[in-house]
Amino acid sequence: MKNVGNIKADIRNLSDVELQDLFNFIGEIMTLNSLSNNLPKDCRESRFSKGEICPHCNSDNIIKNGKLCGKQRYKCKTCGKTFNDFTKSALSYTKLSLETWIEYAKCMVLGYSIRKCADIVNICVKTSFYMRHKILDAVRMFMGIGNVEGVVEMDETFVAESFKGNHMKSGFVMPRPPRKRGKQVKKRGISNEQVCVATAIDRNNDLIIEMVCKGRVRHSDLERLYKGRISDNSIICTDSHKSYIQFATNLKLDHKRIMRGHYKNGIYHINHINSLHSKFKEWMLRFHGVSTKFLVNYLYWFKWLQNFSEDKEIIKNKNLLIHSTINFVDTKINNFKGRKPIFV
Numbered sequence: 001m002k003n004v005g006n007i008k009a010d011i012r013n014l015s016d017v018e019l020q021d022l023f024n025f026i027g028e029i030m031t032l033n034s035l036s037n038n039l040p041k042d043c044r045e046s047r048f049s050k051g052e053i054c055p056h057c058n059s060d061n062i063i064k065n066g067k068l069c070g071k072q073r074y075k076c077k078t079c080g081k082t083f084n085d086f087t088k089s090a091l092s093y094t095k096l097s098l099e100t101w102i103e104y105a106k107c108m109v110l111g112y113s114i115r116k117c118a119d120i121v122n123i124c125v126k127t128s129f130y131m132r133h134k135i136l137d138a139v140r141m142f143m144g145i146g147n148v149e150g151v152v153e154m155d156e157t158f159v160a161e162s163f164k165g166n167h168m169k170s171g172f173v174m175p176r177p178p179r180k181r182g183k184q185v186k187k188r189g190i191s192n193e194q195v196c197v198a199t200a201i202d203r204n205n206d207l208i209i210e211m212v213c214k215g216r217v218r219h220s221d222l223e224r225l226y227k228g229r230i231s232d233n234s235i236i237c238t239d240s241h242k243s244y245i246q247f248a249t250n251l252k253l254d255h256k257r258i259m260r261g262h263y264k265n266g267i268y269h270i271n272h273i274n275s276l277h278s279k280f281k282e283w284m285l286r287f288h289g290v291s292t293k294f295l296v297n298y299l300y301w302f303k304w305l306q307n308f309s310e311d312k313e314i315i316k317n318k319n320l321l322i323h324s325t326i327n328f329v330d331t332k333i334n335n336f337k338g339r340k341p342i343f344v
């Protein structure tokens with residue numbers, strides 16, 4: 001084992017490029033250390049920002065109950081169950097180190113595929129898949145559908161329906177012959193083989209993005225999603241799609257229709273929603289098709305990245321994990337197989 005004196009002597013012999021490389025490496029290690037040292041405390045403070053409660057029954061009648069593997073345990077005097085700071089979060093039941101989760105969060109902030117994350121973090125693909133969806137289930141709960149106000153641009157986009165990951169062995173029956181991975185939907189126009197994702201963005205960049213139906217969107221689908229989520233006196237801007245007319249009338253919203261080729265209408269335009277759709281489509285390409293039952297999680301992943309795009313990367317890595325531990329979620333690996341697509 002070399003002591004620091006020897007290492008320092010060795011460092012003197014390094015080239016500028018090697019020194020820079022070493023400098024970056026040390027920086028990374030120090031950040032990782034400080035993150036993993038502070039994360040449990042940060043998570044606990046965010047999670048119990050309104051006071052400590054039991055994740056099983058929400059009672060506040062809890063006491064400390066010793067430590068297990070260095071982690072503080074608590075006992076609820078109301079329901080008698082024990083828990084720790086990560087019970088019912090993305091990080092519950094994990095055998096992996098906190099450092100592994102931090103590395104994983106880093107890969108997710110960069111938008112890497114399941115396989116790429118697995119390679120970088122040095123875990124198997126199956127584990128990578130579970131970590132991804134445990135984090136995203138929690139993030140979905142943390143963010144919620146949300147609200148928009150003021151000038152609101154709205155439009156819908158489509159994602160090809162996919163049964164990827166549904167195994168015949170578990171009794172799944174394919175409703176149609178499978179498409180080749182990443183292949184476009186054959187039918188012309190919009191069919192029921194496409195999942196409609198409704199989106200709305202206001203001028204504060206508040207974003208709603210949800211799966212609403214298969215095929216063309218009807219005004220009733222829009223109402224189901226947006227009712228109670230658009231503040232009064234808002235002005236919605238849409239393209240010429242007819243469903244928005246009935247929708248705006250029924251919800252008593254001021255409605256500006258931007259006809260094709262007339263994108264400039266002062267402050268009333270749909271440029272932001274159009275550019276959001278381009279970003280979303282481009283971002284999704286890397287995944288080569290997403291199983292419809294997990295699509296909602298990818299929508300929230302995209303929404304989270306949009307929401308916090310201004311933050312520094314290191315803050316994002318930390319916050320992704322904090323946001324994965326704030327709400328009480330009960331994602332169990334056994335439930336992944338039987339999961340159904342989540343339409344609003």
Ligand SMILES: [Zn+2]
Pocket residue numbers: 054055056057058059076077078079080081
């Ligand atoms: Zn309890």
